[in-house]
Amino acid sequence: MRLFLLLVAFPALVSSFVGMLPSRHKQSQGRQSQLRMMAKLPKVAVMVNGLPGAMGKEVAAACLRRGLEVCSVGLTGPQVDEECVDVDDGEGGKPQTIRLVKGPVTGAGDEECDARLQGLVAGYRESGTRLIAVDYTHPTAVNPNGMLYARHKMDFVMGTTGGDRDKLLKDVEEAGIYAVIAPNMAKQIVALQAGLETMAGTFPGAFEGYNLRVVESHQSSKADTSGTAKALIASFGTLVGKPYKVEDVIAMIRDREGQLEFGVPEAGLGGHAFHTYQLLSPDGSVEFQFRHNVVGRRIYAEGTVDALTYLAQQHGPDKKVFNMVDVLKAGAMK
Amino acid sequence: MRLFLLLVAFPALVSSFVGMLPSRHKQSQGRQSQLRMMAKLPKVAVMVNGLPGAMGKEVAAACLRRGLEVCSVGLTGPQVDEECVDVDDGEGGKPQTIRLVKGPVTGAGDEECDARLQGLVAGYRESGTRLIAVDYTHPTAVNPNGMLYARHKMDFVMGTTGGDRDKLLKDVEEAGIYAVIAPNMAKQIVALQAGLETMAGTFPGAFEGYNLRVVESHQSSKADTSGTAKALIASFGTLVGKPYKVEDVIAMIRDREGQLEFGVPEAGLGGHAFHTYQLLSPDGSVEFQFRHNVVGRRIYAEGTVDALTYLAQQHGPDKKVFNMVDVLKAGAMK
Numbered sequence: 001m002r003l004f005l006l007l008v009a010f011p012a013l014v015s016s017f018v019g020m021l022p023s024r025h026k027q028s029q030g031r032q033s034q035l036r037m038m039a040k041l042p043k044v045a046v047m048v049n050g051l052p053g054a055m056g057k058e059v060a061a062a063c064l065r066r067g068l069e070v071c072s073v074g075l076t077g078p079q080v081d082e083e084c085v086d087v088d089d090g091e092g093g094k095p096q097t098i099r100l101v102k103g104p105v106t107g108a109g110d111e112e113c114d115a116r117l118q119g120l121v122a123g124y125r126e127s128g129t130r131l132i133a134v135d136y137t138h139p140t141a142v143n144p145n146g147m148l149y150a151r152h153k154m155d156f157v158m159g160t161t162g163g164d165r166d167k168l169l170k171d172v173e174e175a176g177i178y179a180v181i182a183p184n185m186a187k188q189i190v191a192l193q194a195g196l197e198t199m200a201g202t203f204p205g206a207f208e209g210y211n212l213r214v215v216e217s218h219q220s221s222k223a224d225t226s227g228t229a230k231a232l233i234a235s236f237g238t239l240v241g242k243p244y245k246v247e248d249v250i251a252m253i254r255d256r257e258g259q260l261e262f263g264v265p266e267a268g269l270g271g272h273a274f275h276t277y278q279l280l281s282p283d284g285s286v287e288f289q290f291r292h293n294v295v296g297r298r299i300y301a302e303g304t305v306d307a308l309t310y311l312a313q314q315h316g317p318d319k320k321v322f323n324m325v326d327v328l329k330a331g332a333m334k
Numbered sequence: 335m336r337l338f339l340l341l342v343a344f345p346a347l348v349s350s351f352v353g354m355l356p357s358r359h360k361q362s363q364g365r366q367s368q369l370r371m372m373a374k375l376p377k378v379a380v381m382v383n384g385l386p387g388a389m390g391k392e393v394a395a396a397c398l399r400r401g402l403e404v405c406s407v408g409l410t411g412p413q414v415d416e417e418c419v420d421v422d423d424g425e426g427g428k429p430q431t432i433r434l435v436k437g438p439v440t441g442a443g444d445e446e447c448d449a450r451l452q453g454l455v456a457g458y459r460e461s462g463t464r465l466i467a468v469d470y471t472h473p474t475a476v477n478p479n480g481m482l483y484a485r486h487k488m489d490f491v492m493g494t495t496g497g498d499r500d501k502l503l504k505d506v507e508e509a510g511i512y513a514v515i516a517p518n519m520a521k522q523i524v525a526l527q528a529g530l531e532t533m534a535g536t537f538p539g540a541f542e543g544y545n546l547r548v549v550e551s552h553q554s555s556k557a558d559t560s561g562t563a564k565a566l567i568a569s570f571g572t573l574v575g576k577p578y579k580v581e582d583v584i585a586m587i588r589d590r591e592g593q594l595e596f597g598v599p600e601a602g603l604g605g606h607a608f609h610t611y612q613l614l615s616p617d618g619s620v621e622f623q624f625r626h627n628v629v630g631r632r633i634y635a636e637g638t639v640d641a642l643t644y645l646a647q648q649h650g651p652d653k654k655v656f657n658m659v660d661v662l663k664a665g666a667m668k
Contacts, residue, residue, distance in 0.1 A: 288522065292622050
């Protein structure tokens with residue numbers, strides 16, 4: 001009953017914000033400012049690995065929108081039949097064909113793939129262009145690919161989750177290459193998560209006596225609980241002054257009807273991440289709410305390209321492996 | 335049209351959370367923890383100044399709920415006719431009568447009031463009780479009362495806004511007394527405000543390209559824009575990377591019908607503070623929302639008593655004047 005009441009509340013809310021969509025004018029202001037930032041960039045080419053996967057396509061589109069060169073070769077998985085895939089900027093721009101090369105299945109590498117990469121890297125180096133890989137492949141490919149990048153001294157942005165993360169880090173550090181490694185590339189969500197963590201650390205117990213309720217919705221294929229939700233629930237626990245068990249405070253929506261009622265647009269049913277956190281005072285007179293609602297994959301692709309442009313500007317001898325908080329903090333130095 | 339669409343969305347939302355009201359069990363857990371904290375307190379009596387005003391009554395009730403002694407005398411304004419007022423804990427507890435004494439109208443003081451206070455302070459000092467004033471009076475009384483507390487070396491919590499704040503601070507510092515001076519005693523809202531300010535300072539531009547919309551509702555008698563809204567809009571401006579003019583992004587609701595549609599409960603029309611902040615990505619695929627909705631005055635009274643119990647534990651020779659961020663940070667030291 002409680003959940004039902006909550007659900008009926010949302011559709012009108014989301015439709016209400018449709019009227020608030022920004023004008024094209026404001027969008028282009030944002031892009032111009034991004035282009036200004038790009039002017040300071042060294043020449044960069046991006047190797048998109050994980051095509052023809054949906055995230056690979058989104059990343060290629062985001063690169064093209066920002067005027068970055070997309071390398072005409074990309075790594076793919078062993079089960080992929082296509083030899084080529086077309087990518088475009090998602091806004092009506094001219095498509096570009098990417099030739100797909102099978103990536104290594106084990107850390108020992110793959111003769112053909114290694115030879116191909118060696119040639120590519122040498123070619124780009126000669127032309128004064130920095131080749132950076134973006135990896136949205138498969139958890140099983142995280143370590144073989146990490147070792148491949150290490151062998152060829154290729155800097156990379158790793159958006160693929162899973163694999164042996166300690167080994168990945170060790171391989172990268174031993175090779176002395178630059179990388180951004182982050183399980184969540186949606187930088188605004190990472191900012192919120194880090195912001196609430198800092199707030200909780202600074203003001204623990206400020207919400208003593210308050211009660212937390214969380215509702216989240218993801219596409220029905222996602223079985224586990226959102227990692228972001230878990231992190232935020234930990235921060236809210238510190239603010240309330242008592243640690244929560246995630247399952248005690250969360251309601252997860254995975255059915256079509258519930259999702260539509262929660263305000264997920266029809267087009268987003270196949271890929272979305274909606275979160276609402278509520279802190280209610282003991283007497284019910286005060287309510288705080290935090291929401292982050294994402295439809296589709298664009299926020300992750302944009303964050304990935306932010307990570308990539310950040311990485312392209314790193315040349316220091318000390319710190320070479322970064323995460324999204326590093327990328328976010330760089331905003332303070334612009 | 336946009337505003338209308340937003341408005342129709344809220345009533346169902348608020349009613350949905352009514353089902354989430356916490357149990358009495360959880361409330362009493364919070365109180366027990368507060369009482370444990372109280373065990374460490376020195377003996378304290380609270381002089382509630384500003385009765386029979388609504389905030390004075392709320393503060394007296396919050397003090398009684400927490401087992402603090404409320405002084406049987408309180409200062410009031412020159413236009414008040416009542417000689418006495420009854421206060422209680424707001425939860426069915428026994429009422430207590432407070433005798434009202436006219437406070438000073440000018441900084442020169444008032445013979446009768448000063449004599450009365452001198453006797454009170456001496457009496458409490460003899461009995462080993464720390465007498466602390468809480469001030470919710472009138473902007474015109476801020477400085478005369480500040481000077482009165484200074485003359486009698488009375489520590490105080492100043493919740494009254496207005497007056498000459500620099501002079502207030504100077505008088506308190508010269509007298510060497512302890513005080514918490516804060517324009518907003520709702521400590522959870524102060525925590526959110528400080529948290530977002532820190533987040534903005536750490537990650538400026540993280541929401542580049544996003545668009546901000548703010549809707550706030552207060553009782554129709556409030557003419558000006560919410561100070562909290564102004565502060566949060568400044569932080570969001572830093573996050574977006576462009577300063578906002580408050581009037582460009584805010585919609586203010588001051589009419590009964592609009593307030594009910596926004597989700598303000600009927601009983602809260604005469605006193606509430608509802609705020610919704612929305613950050614929307616350029617393509618509309620990502621939405622962040624922050625809300626803080628307050629009905630009535632209890633959150634301010636509870637925060638005031640938190641400030642008071644914090645103040646009662648301060649004895650250091652150095653810092654003697656505090657604000658709500660100091661009070662909040664003390665949570666980390668519990």
